Every structure is written in C-alpha cells, then in structure tokens.
Amino acid sequence: xxxxxNEKRDVLTGDVYQSILDGRTxxxxxxxxxxxxxxxxxxxxxxxxxxxxxxxxxxxxxxxTYTLEDIWEGVQDSFAKLAxxxxxxxxVTLTTVGSIGISAMMHGYMAFDKAGEIxxxxxxxxxxxxxxxxxxxxxxxxxxxxxxxxIAHLYQxxxxxxxxxxEIDYLITLEGYVHWKLTGRKVLGIGDCAGxxxxxxxxxxxxxxMIAQFDELTAGExxxxxxxxxxxxxxxxxxxxxxxxxxxxxxxxxxxxxxxxIPLCPPExxxxxxxxxxxxxxxxxxxxxxxxxxxxxxxxxxxxxxxHEELDLVTTPAGDxxxxxxxxxxTSDLNAWVDLFEEFSAAMGxxxxxxxxxETLYNLALEGDPDxxxxxxxxxxxxxxxxxxEEGRPxxxxxxxxxxxxxxxxxxxxxxxxxxxxxxxxxxxxxxGVKLDSLLGHGGLFKTKxxxxxxxxxxxxxxxxxxxxxGEGGAWxxxxxASYMRYRKDGGSDSLDKYLADSVFADEEGxxxxxQEADERGFxxxxxxxxxxxxxxxxxGACLKNRNSSDGSFLPSARTETKNRKEEMTRCWKN
Numbered sequence: 124x125x126x127x128x129n130e131k132r133d134v135l136t137g138d139v140y141q142s143i144l145d146g147r148t149x150x151x152x153x154x155x156x157x158x159x160x161x162x163x164x165x166x167x168x169x170x171x172x173x174x175x176x177x178x179x180x181x182x183x184x185x186x187x188t189y190t191l192e193d194i195w196e197g198v199q200d201s202f203a204k205l206a207x208x209x210x211x212x213x214x215v216t217l218t219t220v221g222s223i224g225i226s227a228m229m230h231g232y233m234a235f236d237k238a239g240e241i242x243x244x245x246x247x248x249x250x251x252x253x254x255x256x257x258x259x260x261x262x263x264x265x266x267x268x269x270x271x272x273x274i275a276h277l278y279q280x281x282x283x284x285x286x287x288x289x290e291i292d293y294l295i296t297l298e299g300y301v302h303w304k305l306t307g308r309k310v311l312g313i314g315d316c317a318g319x320x321x322x323x324x325x326x327x328x329x330x331x332x333m334i335a336q337f338d339e340l341t342a343g344e345x346x347x348x349x350x351x352x353x354x355x356x357x358x359x360x361x362x363x364x365x366x367x368x369x370x371x372x373x374x375x376x377x378x379x380x381x382x383x384x385i386p387l388c389p390p391e392x393x394x395x396x397x398x399x400x401x402x403x404x405x406x407x408x409x410x411x412x413x414x415x416x417x418x419x420x421x422x423x424x425x426x427x428x429x430x431h432e433e434l435d436l437v438t439t440p441a442g443d444x445x446x447x448x449x450x451x452x453x454t455s456d457l458n459a460w461v462d463l464f465e466e467f468s469a470a471m472g473x474x475x476x477x478x479x480x481x482e483t484l485y486n487l488a489l490e491g492d493p494d495x496x497x498x499x500x501x502x503x504x505x506x507x508x509x510x511x512x513e514e515g516r517p518x519x520x521x522x523x524x525x526x527x528x529x530x531x532x533x534x535x536x537x538x539x540x541x542x543x544x545x546x547x548x549x550x551x552x553x554x555x556g557v558k559l560d561s562l563l564g565h566g567g568l569f570k571t572k573x574x575x576x577x578x579x580x581x582x583x584x585x586x587x588x589x590x591x592x593x594g595e596g597g598a599w600x601x602x603x604x605a606s607y608m609r610y611r612k613d614g615g616s617d618s619l620d621k622y623l624a625d626s627v628f629a630d631e632e633g634x635x636x637x638x639q640e641a642d643e644r645g646f647x648x649x650x651x652x653x654x655x656x657x658x659x660x661x662x663x664g665a666c667l668k669n670r671n672s673s674d675g676s677f678l679p680s681a682r683t684e685t686k687n688r689k690e691e692m693t694r695c696w697k698n
Contacts, residue, residue, distance in 0.1 A: 151602025174204025229392030251506030306365030314395030396600030448547030493645025496526025
C-alpha cells in the first residue's frame with residue numbers, strides 16, 4: 124500500500140475505510156423526477172460517498188414517461204459515480220455493501236407480460252388522464268382513488284378497451300420494477316403499495332373487500348387474471364425482500380466488480396423515504412417534500428371523518444396511516460423562469476453561476492410585498508387535480524396597477540409553487556382538525572437557506588423545521604431503511620420510529636422557522652382569487668386549454684365559453 128493511500132486513510136479515518144472493506148455499509152438509491160441519486164452510508168447512517176445522474180421525463184403521445192433505457196442508463200451511471208467516489212476518497216474498489224434500498228417517484232403504471240416485457244410505455248405520476256376511472260373507483264370503494272394511482276391507470280385502460288390489458292401478468296411502480304430486476308422478487312413496500320391500491324392498515328395488506336369489488340366490477344370484461352394475481356406482495360419496513368442476484372449485480376454494475384448476495388429491504392416510494400429521511404414517521408409528525416412536485420405527509424392519530432378528493436390516504440413504511448396532500452406542480456415553472464434569466468445573462472455576456480442565480484433570486488423574493496403586489500401566477504406545468512386542471516397551462520397575469528417588479532415576480536412564483544398544497548392543508552387543519560407537533564421540510568425548494576422555509580411556513584400556517592441532513596433526501600432515506608432491515612435481521616426489536624429517534628436523529632438539530640404574520644396575511648391575499656376561481660371551476664386553464672396550437676386563437680367551441688366567463692375570471696383576478 125502506498126504512502127499516499129495511508130495518508131488518505133489517516134485523514135478520512137480508518138473506521139470508514141474498514142467499514143467499506145467489511146461491507147458494514149448500506150446503499151440507498153432513489154430515482155427522482157429529475158435526478159437519480161445513490162448514497163452510501165456507514166454503520167452510523169452517515170453518508171460517506173454518493174453519485175448522481177440527471178434525467179428528464181419525456182412527453183410522448185400525450186404521456187409523461189421515461190424509457191427503460193433511460194432508467195437503466197441512470198441507475199448504472201449513478202452507481203458508477205458512487206463507486207468512483209469511493210475509489211477517489213478511500214482508495215477502495217467497491218465490491219460489496221451490507222444492504223441495499225431502492226426508492227423512486229411513487230405511483231404510476233408499469234405493466235408487464237408473462238415474458239417480463241413492458242406492454243405500454245411507463246405512465247408516471249405526472250399524468251392526469253384517469254379522471255373517469257378515479258371518480259368511478261372512489262364512488263365504488265368510498266375511498267379516494269387519485270388519478271396517479273396504479274389502480275386508476277389500470278381501470279382507465281380497461282374502460283378504454285386498451286389491447287394490452289388481457290396480457291398483463293405484473294403491475295408495479297418504478298422502484299418495484301428496479302427491485303424486481305435486481306432480486307427477482309415481486310414485492311413492494313407498504314408505503315407505495317398504498318399508492319397502487321388502498322391498504323388495510325390493520326392487516327398491513329391490500330383491502331380485500333375492495334379487491335373483491337374491483338374483480339366484480341370488471342367481471343364482464345372476461346379478463347384472464349384477478350387483481351390480486353397481478354399485484355406485488357406487500358412488505359413493511361424491516362422485512363427482508365430478497366438478495367441481489369448475479370443478473371441483478373451485472374445490471375447494477377456492468378463492470379462486474381459488485382458481488383451478488385447482498386440483501387435488499389422492501390423498495391419504497393419517495394414519499395416513504397422522505398418520511399424516513401426527516402424522521403417523521405411517528406403520529407402527529409409530518410414532512411413536506413418540495414421539488415418538481417410537492418407533497419405533505421401527515422401521520423394521523425385516527426381515520427379522517429370523510430372522503431376528500433384532495434387528500435390521499437397512504438402509509439408510513441411501517442404501515443401507519445398517513446394523509447397525503449400531493450400536488451403535481453411545484454418548482455418546474457419557477458425553474459423555467461430562472462432558466463430565462465440565465466439565458467438573458469448569457470446574452471449580455473455575463474456568465475452567471477446557476478447556484479448563485481437561484482440564491483440571488485430566491486432571496487430577492489423576501490424583499491417583495493407580502494401579497495406579491497397584486498401579481499398572480501399559476502405554475503401548472505402539468506395537470507393539477509386539486510384545482511381541477513386537466514392539462515398543464517403555466518400562466519402569469521397582472522393588472523395595470525399591480526406592483527410589477529422582480530422581487531414581487533419571484534415571490535409570486537414561490538407562492539404559487541405552494542398554492543395547491545395549501546388547499547389540501549386547509550382541509551386537514553381546518554376541516555378535519557388534524558394536529559401536528561412538527562413539520563419538516565426537505566427537497567430543492569429548501570436549498571436556499573431560509574427562503575423556501577419561510578414561504579412554506581406562511582403557506583402551511585405552522586412552524587417548519589429544516590435539518591442539516593435535509594439535502595440528503597430520499598436516497599439517504601432508502602439507505603436508512605436498508606440499514607434498518609439489517610438491524611432487524613440481526614435481532615433488533617425497535618420499531619421504525621424508535622430506531623430513527625435513537626439511532627439516526629438523536630444528535631440532529633434542526634432550524635425551526637415560525638410563520639410570520641405579515642407573510643401569512645400576504646399568502647391569504649395571494650390565494651383568494653385562486654380560491655374563488657377553484658370554487659367556480661374558473662381558471663386560466665379553462666380557456667387556455669382550448670387555444671389553437673397553430674395560431675394561438677381560441678377554438679370556436681371555446682369562444683362562447685370564454686365570452687361568458689370573461690367577466691367572472693376578471694373579477695376573480697382583480698379581487
């Protein structure tokens with residue numbers, strides 16, 4: 124061993140080096156909407172190496188999707204960069220880890236035939252094409268079925284007489300698909316199982332009554348399968364979920380360095396790993412993840428009083444009931460405006476650092492008027508079910524006397540990033556009387572210190588905490604779940620919430636920000652016209668979706684509707 128390597132080991136501590144050699148580590152990987160990230164942690168759950176791969180969804184034939192080639196290119200690149208990081212930091216070739224956890228964006232529709240071939244392109248959570256199925260199943264089950272849930276996609280395909288439906292042998296979400304290919308096991312963590320089909324939290328399994336109702340509903344289709352036959356097995360945190368096969372090892376690491384036989388924990392959706400990464404899996408705790416989409420997860424003490432179409436009922440990775448407010452849109456439109464400012468800087472001959480650009484613009488928003496100077500924006504890059512947008516129609520509007528400046532412009536785009544979320548939070552807190560002891564924030568919106576946190580506190584109306592580890596995200600959460608599985612396998616008996624409290628977050632100190640009264644009043648003023656529009660189903664999208672794509676004019680069928688609603692829309696925006 125060279126002197127240089129010895130020096131490197133001394134600086135970075137021999138404990139980490141030895142942990143890697145001994146496999147006393149855990150690997151977490153999350154396939155997010157815009158980035159795939161891999162994180163390696165030591166036995167103390169501290170990140171010691173990472174790798175990532177940027178990617179973007181495709182909009183093909185009116186479907187938001189990723190190809191299988193996109194998926195595996197990203198998975199392999201993320202792992203390769205993590206392995207390279209290990210090599211560069213510690214001088215070790217990564218050949219094994221103690222356990223692996225896979226996470227990904229929740230929900231969606233991946234249907235495979237008996238040969239393991241995908242039948243139709245992956246339909247992601249972002250698609251809002253299942254309204255008919257969603258409404259019919261919600262009525263049948265008396266349980267809210269969101270449009271992005273797998274069962275809504277399946278029933279919509281049945282209603283549409285799609286040719287692939289009889290050929291379905293396995294229906295799964297993205298992280299369950301990756302896990303299946305790595306281990307050969309058709310299993311899924313209970314948190315994202317609850318994003319496929321309703322979960323009975325007492326039995327920790329799919330609701331049998333609702334499965335029977337679905338089979339009866341579709342009996343006339345003469346399908347060769349029953350619903351239970353094509354769903355994954357439900358697993359909870361701490362259970363073993365298979366081992367990395369030889370084929371799986373080569374799929375993850377084509378170089379052949381990684382050895383098979385590594386145990387995997389149940390794959391979980393990004394909402395579940397987000398709860399773990401913020402230590403918010405106990406009752407009366409909650410977390411909010413804000414990036415491409417935004418969702419808040421609140422662990423409930425009891426069932427809600429009634430069905431709300433704005434709220435999803437899912438679970439923690441341990442199977443406890445959670446109310447989820449999920450909004451398809453958060454920062455995509457805001458990022459597009461930042462891209463425009465970056466383009467302007469380049470045109471002026473100024474090379475702007477992108478991170479500095481975000482930080483500057485975000486901080487400038489705090490100098491804006493609390494009510495954004497009367498500006499109004501809709502950030503709907505894609506459809507938004509909570510406010511009844513079927514398709515994406517980003518819009519920015521103002522009156523001639525609005526206080527139009529850069530600070531207000533940035534502030535209104537931060538507000539609208541959380542506008543739809545506020546609708547669901549109001550239902551939880553005001554209509555259902557749900558109580559929260561803490562709300563923890565994580566995700567890209569919180570990267571600029573103090574800005575996203577302050578706006579979130581105003582939007583939610585409760586104190587928001589951001590921890591030092593908030594930037595680690597779902598990949599870190601997946602690694603912790605992998606470590607927890609090994610802990611239980613080795614005889615540990617702590618529940619997931621106790622394990623997190625004692626073994627992961629015992630020394631973590633978060634920064635708490637209380638909502639400021641002026642910000643709260645300003646946010647109320649900002650959302651008032653949007654609330655009125657939502658109640659009357661009037662919005663910018665009601666007219667914009669009917670515009671002629673070739674010349675921008677309104678289609679004949681939309682002109683009458685536009686004329687009739689013009690006065691009402693103007694009143695909504697003006698007041």
